[in-house]
Amino acid sequence: MARTRFHSAPLPGPFGVEVSRVDLPRLSDDDVRALLLMLYANRIMVVRTGGLSKSDYVAFARRIGEPITLSDDVDHPEIAEMTNIGVDSRTQGRGAAHWHSDQSFRKAGASVTMLYSVRSPMEGGETRFCDLAAAWEALPSDMKARIDGLQVEHRHGVSVAARPGDHVPIPPPNWDQRHTVVHPLVRQHPVTGQTSLYAITGTSQGIKDMPQDEATALLNELCEHAFREPFLNQHAHSVHDILMWDNPTTMHSASPIGAATCDADTRVIRRISLKGYPPVFHGGSGPHSALR
Numbered sequence: 001m002a003r004t005r006f007h008s009a010p011l012p013g014p015f016g017v018e019v020s021r022v023d024l025p026r027l028s029d030d031d032v033r034a035l036l037l038m039l040y041a042n043r044i045m046v047v048r049t050g051g052l053s054k055s056d057y058v059a060f061a062r063r064i065g066e067p068i069t070l071s072d073d074v075d076h077p078e079i080a081e082m083t084n085i086g087v088d089s090r091t092q093g094r095g096a097a098h099w100h101s102d103q104s105f106r107k108a109g110a111s112v113t114m115l116y117s118v119r120s121p122m123e124g125g126e127t128r129f130c131d132l133a134a135a136w137e138a139l140p141s142d143m144k145a146r147i148d149g150l151q152v153e154h155r156h157g158v159s160v161a162a163r164p165g166d167h168v169p170i171p172p173p174n175w176d177q178r179h180t181v182v183h184p185l186v187r188q189h190p191v192t193g194q195t196s197l198y199a200i201t202g203t204s205q206g207i208k209d210m211p212q213d214e215a216t217a218l219l220n221e222l223c224e225h226a227f228r229e230p231f232l233n234q235h236a237h238s239v240h241d242i243l244m245w246d247n248p249t250t251m252h253s254a255s256p257i258g259a260a261t262c263d264a265d266t267r268v269i270r271r272i273s274l275k276g277y278p279p280v281f282h283g284g285s286g287p288h289s290a291l292r
């Protein structure tokens, strides 16, 4: 792999990496591969951009995957704007402040999601994360043997393993709440092959061929194991940073935040969520080929 031109350092807390001195619009394919491998190895990554136009942001995202959500942004429908201007998510109790992996209620879950900060509050508005690959690693071997191969049923709505304080998720427009998809409970990362638990809460509602009470108890037991100190981290956004995360190996939750009253408590974020393998890893013979 060619030498990369950016600088990296661990984020505070048990996992995550930040990179700086990155000229995003001019990255070579080798640079993009190196950045993504760093993201996959560290679960979450903060890119200190120093300022990025919408076009350059979308162009960078498109090198990593296929944008999922189309917004009403006329020139850049790949970007959805999230803000607390006129919105108090603390009293609303609905929205992204619940533990989830993006799009786990669809067959093709999200691969990478990224948030570019336009305005950041002095306090609050952090994004919280759980490292489900590390949580899998730390499970006792008898539990690993018990759960490997199980298939989890996912449906939009409040999970049977919802965490205390979780807000109620908001479905996409006209979403059929009965639509159910199945994902393996233990999966290999599509690019690196890393083994991880997947989406144990958020949309998890049952386990195939298992009585409901047993499935609910097992999903909650796994959550109690995963949602604790060594596997949790959070990121406070700073203007011009991109926060990226790997949905296959992590779960995340927004922090409830009150409505903006002035500059100092305003949060404005440009969000892009992606599906599919990054084209730079399409090495010809399937998932892990670019890493050999």
Ligand SMILES: O=C(O)CCC(=O)C(=O)O
Pocket: 082, 096, 102, 113, 115, 125, 126, 127, 128, 252, 253, 254, 255, 271
């Ligand atoms: O606002 C946040 O911190 C995270 C929101 C979220 O869940 C997402 O963008 O996928």
Ligand SMILES: [Fe+2]
Pocket: 096, 100, 101, 102, 252
């Ligand atoms: Fe999310």
